[in-house]
Structures are given as structure tokens and as C-alpha cells.
Amino acid sequence: MSRGIFSRMTRPGPEAETVHRLWTLLRLIPRRPRRADTGTLKRQLDAEGIDVTPRSIQRDLQHLAARFRNLHCDERSKPYGWSWDGDVPLLEIPGMELSAAVTFELVQAHLAQALPRSTLKTLDPYFGRARELIRNTTSAKLARWPSKVRVLPRGILLRAPEVSPRVLDVVYSALLEDRCLRAIYRPRHAPEAKKYELNPLGLVVRDGTLALVCTFWDYDDPHYVLLHRMSQAEILDTAARRPKGFDLDAFLARGGIGFVHGDPIALEALVAREVALTLHETPLSTDQTLTPAGDDQELMRATVPNTLDLRGWLQSYGPLIEVKKPLALRKELAASARELAAMYGKRGGK
Secondary structure, three states: OOOOHHHHOOOOOOHHHHHHHHHHHHHHOOEOOOOEOHHHHHHHHHHOOOOOOHHHHHHHHHHHHHHOOOEEEEOOOOOOEEEEOOOOOOOOOOOOOHHHHHHHHHHHHHHHHHOOHHHHHHHHHHHHHHHHHHHHOOOHHHHOHHHHOOOOOOOOOOOOOOOOHHHHHHHHHHHHHOEEEEEEEOOOOOOOOEEEEEEEEEEEEEOOEEEEEEEEOOOOOOEEEEHHHEEEEEEEEEEOOOOOOOOHHHHHHOOOOOOEOOOOEEEEEEEEHHHHHHHHHOOOOOOOEEEEOOOOEEEEEEEEOOEHHHHHHHHHOHHHEEEEEOHHHHHHHHHHHHHHHHHHOOHHHO
């Protein structure tokens, strides 16, 4: 990148404020294929406490583009969008420390399994800078640290579905700016995609899948949509509306992102000692209790969401967990076990 730009550019007002505004503007411009128009940049500058007119932003961008060869304006469609080349070096003030570089290496190892590639790609410049610092460090012990740490998923990890970078950019902007969005979305069992207007309330990452918690049009009931099922999205001028009393954590606690079978339940189950050891360290709920119930079992009581995930977790332990209450759930699991036994009991495995 070009150096000395701030000393060569003439701007009205105090020099320190000019430097701050220009540096912030450079930082807010995204990398390709994302782009930001003048309106978006103004809203982001306003959020940073920088009061500047759209015309001044346009002049700043034109001056900056003349000095930074990796900064471009896409004029193929309006509103015109600004972006950096994908391989432009990272702007750092202050520079990345070596300890932070090691942390980025570990973060990448974890996120590679937990997020879609399109989401992770936004951090590529930081990961690249981290690798460069570690490679050039004189501390051999520190440089070897990333090779000594591994991140393993619990259970079988499915590959995260890909999300359109453009969709991701719009959803992030709508959430940050508290604005509604219009999306082309295909529900799970729908034969074709349809157009929806969404009022964004929160973003949830679940097993590598990105879910947008939202309401539809003018309705108040919160639902969620999966970003990888969005083919297009555009941000609207309409301000986002938060339903009265909505709380994201409470929504999730009720099983809002799972397949809900009803209200939360008071679960009672006999668990084998080896399962109890795990539950002592990682409880199912804040009100969970475990009491001895024989030499090899403990009685667990916990209030939990009544979801499909709960059933899958209980069934994954097989005979190591016996549900006592609620009776309806016990009967449901027993019927499922009979069906499974009948299926595997067929002669010849057919």
C-alpha cells in the first residue's frame, strides 16, 4: 500500500480528526467480493461517532483510490460499491503481537470445523498475518505451539453448509444497523423458493449452521431461517422492530432453534455412574440435581427444552439412561426402542 497519504492530503479541520476519519474509512471498506456503498459507509461512520456528509465520503474515497491501487469502486450497478482487492495486506494499528498470532492459529483450527468456509474467509487476512509472524519468529518454542494443539469435535461433525458471501454480508449489515431485509428463501420442505421480508433479531451458530432468528413481515412471533437456504438478500430502509419482551437467550432456552415438541419438561432419569460423572461436570440445566440411586446409578432431575435434540441425546446413551418422567416421553422412547429392535431383528438384516 501507498505510504504517507495522510501527510500529502489536504483536509479541512484539525489534522488529528482528519487522520482518524480517513483511517476509519479505510478500515470499514470490505474486501472483494463484498462491497460497501456510500450510504452504508456513512451509517458505519455515524456509529463510530464520526459526523460526515455523503458528499465528503465520496471525495475521500476518490482521493484514497488515487493513492491506494488496491482500492476500487464497482460501477456496474447502483449504488456503486467500494472494496479492497482480496489479497491486499492487512492494515494494522497497532501491529499483531506474536501471542495473538498463536491464538489466531488455534482459532482457525477450531473455526474450520465450526463455520462455513464463506464465513471463515473474512478472517483469512488475519490468519495469513498470523502464519507470517509465527514463521518469522525467533522463538522456536512458540513457533511450534500450534502444532501441539488439536481441536476435536464431540460426536460426529457434519460439514457446515455454504452460505453465499453476499447473503452473509447483507444479514450482518441488517443485524448491525437494526434494519429489515428482503430475502429469497426456500424452507426445508418447500418445492421452490419464495420472497420474504424479515425483521432480524439475532444470529445463532449451531453445529456449523448459521440461523437468523427473526419475525416475518409485521408478525410478532419469532422464528428462524437458515442462511444457506437464502439465495438472495437485500437490506431495506425499514428500521428493525423488536417484539415486546423478546429475549434471545429465553428464545433459545425454550428450544427455539430445535424441533420443539412442547413446553420445557421436568426430566427425571436414572443414569449410569459413567454418565453421571459427565453430568456433574457438564450439567444439562442450571437446576439439575444428581442423587445416589444404588451402587451404579444416580437419579437426575433437570428442567430441559422438549426438543428433538433432547431425544437424540437420550437415545445416544442407550441403556445407560432410563427416563422415568415425564411418562409420555418414557412411552415415546420405549416405542422407538421397540421399532428399532424389530428393524434389526429381521432375519437376514433385510
